Amino acid sequence: MSAPLDIHMFPCFWDNYGFLIHSPVTGETACIDTPEPDKIILALEGKDWQLSEIWNTHHHPDHAGGNMELKNLYGAKVRGCGADKSRIPGLDIELADGDSFMFAGHKVHIMETPGHTIGHIIYYIPTMKTAFVGDTVFALGCGRLFEGTPEQMYESIGKIAALPDDTKLYCAHEYTLSNGKFALTVEPDNQDLINYMEEAKARRDQNLPTVPTSVAAEKKANPFFRAATAKQLGKIRKAKDNF
Numbered sequence: 001m002s003a004p005l006d007i008h009m010f011p012c013f014w015d016n017y018g019f020l021i022h023s024p025v026t027g028e029t030a031c032i033d034t035p036e037p038d039k040i041i042l043a044l045e046g047k048d049w050q051l052s053e054i055w056n057t058h059h060h061p062d063h064a065g066g067n068m069e070l071k072n073l074y075g076a077k078v079r080g081c082g083a084d085k086s087r088i089p090g091l092d093i094e095l096a097d098g099d100s101f102m103f104a105g106h107k108v109h110i111m112e113t114p115g116h117t118i119g120h121i122i123y124y125i126p127t128m129k130t131a132f133v134g135d136t137v138f139a140l141g142c143g144r145l146f147e148g149t150p151e152q153m154y155e156s157i158g159k160i161a162a163l164p165d166d167t168k169l170y171c172a173h174e175y176t177l178s179n180g181k182f183a184l185t186v187e188p189d190n191q192d193l194i195n196y197m198e199e200a201k202a203r204r205d206q207n208l209p210t211v212p213t214s215v216a217a218e219k220k221a222n223p224f225f226r227a228a229t230a231k232q233l234g235k236i237r238k239a240k241d242n243f
């Protein structure tokens with residue numbers, strides 16, 4: 001059993017989260033996406049960590065826009081979805097569904113979760129009961145379907161829902177309160193959702209994050225996890241876009 005990894009989370013831009021994952025044993029450090037390089041550099045310096053890897057979930061500028069600056073500064077290697085190699089700056093290691101790699105003695109599993117973009121992947125670390133899910137799912141929500149279809153998103157969410165209930169989901173944005181407001185229009189009588197929202201409001205009132213969430217919590221309250229079919233998911237997504 002490898003020593004646990006430290007996860008450090010901090011806000012970037014208006015509502016993005018930056019994440020660092022670090023091994024106190026080997027000193028290896030990865031950042032998940034590169035939303036705001038200045039904030040990531042500050043976080044690294046604050047912890048006295050050296051960046052060794054960048055793990056991209058997808059190509060959007062608020063996720064991969066800082067790749068080159070951080071790669072040049074630290075010599076970090078960039079991992080990302082091979083299907084999107086033309087859109088991920090500085091990509092060194094191309095990943096695909098079912099791939100895995102070792103990070104400081106922990107196995108990291110790659111799952112392709114298209115929908116928000118075609119080349120979207122998530123990083124799942126079973127030994128840490130943790131998944132970095134990018135913009136595929138959010139607390140009480142899911143990513144906009146910029147490139148993929150409802151069928152793809154339905155399948156992608158199904159993969160995440162199939163992870164163990166106590167898996168922590170690190171979503172890339174703090175959208176919970178606005179997602180929850182919409183979710184309550186879909187299932188106004190869902191007591192788990194009502195309780196979830198009360199807790200989320202209390203946390204936001206104290207300026208605390210609502211991320212990470214868990215597979216169990218989303219299965220009970222997230223309308224996109226609860227959609228019975230891809231068609232239903234598509235309808236809910238469209239309603240959310242117009243909400």
Ligand SMILES: [Zn+2]
Pocket residue numbers: 058060063116135
């Ligand atoms: Zn995105």
